[in-house]
Amino acid sequence: MAGTDKSKAAAQPGGSAPVVILVRPQLGENIGACARAMLNCALGEMRLVAPRDGWPNPAAEAMASGAVSVLENAKVFETTQDAIADLNLVLATTARSRDQVKDAYVPREAASVMKAHLAAGHRGGILFGPERAGLENDEVALADAIVHVPLNPAFASLNLAQAVLLLGYEWYQAGDATPEQSLSGSGEPASVKDREYFLSRLERELQDGGFLYPDHLAPTIKRNLRNFFNRARMTDQDVRTLHGVVSALLDKNGRSDG
Structure with missing residues (x-):
């Protein structure tokens, strides 16, 4: 293929690069692109959440034009939460603010933040929504921050492969001189799995205590809580401490996890 040096090593999954997560992609051709x-951009790890037309998909391989290794190593998940459970930094691409209070980056800033995170030995990924509607509000709430591409406001729509290429290009161009961001003291960033386990427990107790009222506002309250805790970039120790807080409050009131 023109412009390709086949003597160079191909990107491999599981390396020090962000995972690309495609949520409910609709067309095999788009996955291949x-x-x-x-x-x-030397990104090798793709995860697919509930691809509409199933997986594997011959149309994806035809469109990949030599990038079959990425497709062969792609993993399929039923839910977005499952697909990001082992990650501890998740960025969500979205063209709209979704009325959620989150850190927001342009692609170049996002690449620098991700580069520093991975340089510290952690894992991270970027969420891309389905072609027509993008990510749902609850999926954006799972992320630590959002990525917004500032384009012509009269025509800002990108197709899926364009979005992946744009973020991938900024990642590839981000130099190794990015200052490593570290937490003072000890503690590893909590994984999405551990964060969500705590938040599910908290929501259950708040439901039992009557906090999630009225019912029609409960989904919004849950998203606000999730954004509040995710903005804090919790460590493993933070999550353990918060579990202890909940347990102490339950014991004080003569209750236990149900």
Whole structure:
């Protein structure tokens, strides 16, 4: 293929690069185009959440144009939460604010933040929503921050592969001189799995205590709580401490996890 040096090593999954998570992608051709964009930028790990037309998909391989290795290593998940459970930094691409209070980056800033996070030995990924509607509010709430691409406001729509290529390009161009961001004291960033376990427990107790009222506002309250805790970039120790707080309050009131 023109412009390709096949003597160079291809990108491999599981390396020090962000995971690309495609949520409910609709067309195999688009998945293949994303794989090509990923390999252009040395990104090797793709995760698919409930692809509409199933997986594997021959149309994806035809469109990948040499990036078949990315497709062969792609993993499929039923839910977005499952797909990001082992990650401890998740960025969500979205064209709208979704009325959620989160850190927001342009692609170049996002690449620097991700580069520093991975340089510290942690894992991270970038969420891309389905072609027509993008990510749902609850999926954006799972992320630590959002990525917004400032384009012509009269025509700001990107197709899926364009979005992946744009973020991938900024990642590839981000130099190794990015200052490493570290937490003072000890503690590893909590994984999405551990964060969500705590938040599910908290929501259950708040439901039992009558806090999630009225019912029609409960989903919004849950998203606000999730954004509040995720903005804090909790460590493993933070999560353990918060579990202890909940347990102490339950014991004080003569209750236990139900």
